[in-house]
Amino acid sequence: MSVRLNVHHVTEYTYDASVEWAHHAACLAPRDTPWQRVTGWRLNIDPLPDGWGVEGLELDEGTLMRHLRRDPWGNRHLSFGHARVHERLVVDSRFEATLTERPAADPTRGPAWEAVAASLRYRAGRALQEADEFALASTYAAPDDALAAYARRAFTPDRTLAAGGLSLMHQIHGELRYLPHSTTVATRAADALAQRSGVCQDFAHVFIAACRSLGLAARYVSGYLLTRPPPGQPKLVGADASHAWAELWCPEQGWLALDPTNDVCAGLDHVTLAWGRDYADVAPLRGVLRGGGVATLRVGVTVEPVAP
Numbered sequence: 577m578s579v580r581l582n583v584h585h586v587t588e589y590t591y592d593a594s595v596e597w598a599h600h601a602a603c604l605a606p607r608d609t610p611w612q613r614v615t616g617w618r619l620n621i622d623p624l625p626d627g628w629g630v631e632g633l634e635l636d637e638g639t640l641m642r643h644l645r646r647d648p649w650g651n652r653h654l655s656f657g658h659a660r661v662h663e664r665l666v667v668d669s670r671f672e673a674t675l676t677e678r679p680a681a682d683p684t685r686g687p688a689w690e691a692v693a694a695s696l697r698y699r700a701g702r703a704l705q706e707a708d709e710f711a712l713a714s715t716y717a718a719p720d721d722a723l724a725a726y727a728r729r730a731f732t733p734d735r736t737l738a739a740g741g742l743s744l745m746h747q748i749h750g751e752l753r754y755l756p757h758s759t760t761v762a763t764r765a766a767d768a769l770a771q772r773s774g775v776c777q778d779f780a781h782v783f784i785a786a787c788r789s790l791g792l793a794a795r796y797v798s799g800y801l802l803t804r805p806p807p808g809q810p811k812l813v814g815a816d817a818s819h820a821w822a823e824l825w826c827p828e829q830g831w832l833a834l835d836p837t838n839d840v841c842a843g844l845d846h847v848t849l850a851w852g853r854d855y856a857d858v859a860p861l862r863g864v865l866r867g868g869g870v871a872t873l874r875v876g877v878t879v880e881p882v883a884p
Contacts, residue, residue: 578676579844580882583800585818586875587861589665593869598658600863603798603850604669605644605652611678612848617671622664625656651850651858667861672882673847678833681841683739686828689731693791695827707793707825714853717765717785717796724789726769726782731790741824741832744786748779749839761855776820776837777855783822783836784854793825797833798858800847802879816879818860821846847879 585604606614619640621628628643644652658665696711713719730744755773765785768778780796787794801819821835821842833842850858 577844578674580672580674581802581847582670582672582878582880582882583847584670584876584878585668585800585860586877587667588874590872590874591663591665591868591870592872593867594661594663595658595665595868596661596866598662598665598863598865598868600656600665600861601859602654602656602667602861603651603858604667604860605640605654606671606673606847606849607651609848611676613674615672615674617669619654620666620668621656622666622668623658623660623662626659628656647852647857649850649852649857651852675844675847677844678842679829681738681742681826681832681834682829683736683742686736686738686826688734689737689740689790689792690734692737692825692827696791696793710793710795710825710853711788711791712853713788715856716763716854717781717788717794719785719789720766721789723766723769723782723786727786727790730786731792737792737824737826738829738832741787741826741834744783745834745836746839748782748786748836752779752782752836754779754837761859776817779836780820780822781854783824783834787822787824795823795825795831795851796854796858797821797823797842797848797851798855798860799849800877800879801838802845802847802881816877818875818877819846820855823851 604619606617608614644654646652696708727744730747731740751772753773754775756775759768759774759778763774763778765781768774769782784794784796798820801817803816821833823831823833826832835842852858
């Protein structure tokens with residue numbers, strides 16, 4: 577089974593004072609994976625970054641490639657700047673993604689979680705594994721005792737890793753309240769767990785940090801989610817979401833994509849953008865600037881099936 581989706585993501589900053597100088601970093605280039613093929617990625621930035629060509633011309637992926645760099649995990653990042661005065665910044669990304677079904681997590685298959693944690697522990701002379709660095713602390717997903725105690729409720733003794741991961745996903749979904757504006761992009765997993773609320777970024781961070789607290793490897797995935805309107809209601813442009821979920825390393829099954837916000841395994845509604853240790857590695861857009869005053873942010877995401 578497969579599905580084709582058009583993704584359109586617009587980020588707009590409006591400043592109440594002039595920006596004299598700015599430099600930005602974006603992680604908006606979608607990646608190909610075994611279950612996702614991306615075509616036609618285009619990015620428009622207004623005002624056009626310094627040294628990028630002629631104002632008003634659309635930037636295709638070939639043009640953008642000259643300004644992209646890859647990080648250690650294969651994500652492509654874009655750096656751009658403005659040395660001219662401006663009061664507004666618009667970053668407009670769009671592409672088509674063809675998604676195929678990925679294997680579902682099988683809770684009956686694979687080793688006990690304790691064996692996987694033991695295999696990830698450092699030992700002199702052991703060859704490095706892909707998952708090793710995702711078992712270590714990161715800025716927003718650092719292990720601690722409270723997170724370890726929370727994780728042990730799902731990862732009971734001798735349980736398979738996949739079964740524990742699914743149980744932890746259900747636990748977070750059932751016990752943390754989805755509450756917009758209750759956290760910020762700088763909220764850490766321990767704080768989100770303590771207040772038992774947050775948004776998708778926090779749900780993912782709690783999952784990741786809880787797993788790391790037991791010595792397991794988990795990573796943060798940024799992307800988009802196709803949402804469906806209630807029956808009889810029109811789909812609103814811009815009403816879909818930037819989204820985040822987690823992936824748990826299982827030697828027998830690979831990376832298990834688990835979405836604790838929605839209590840589902842990531843599937844044909846989940847479009848992958850990038851992955852890293854936590855949000856800090858894959859923030860869609862960040863920057864430093866001189867001036868600007870107070871900025872008003874507007875984000876609109878539209879994910880639509882491609883007509884046959």
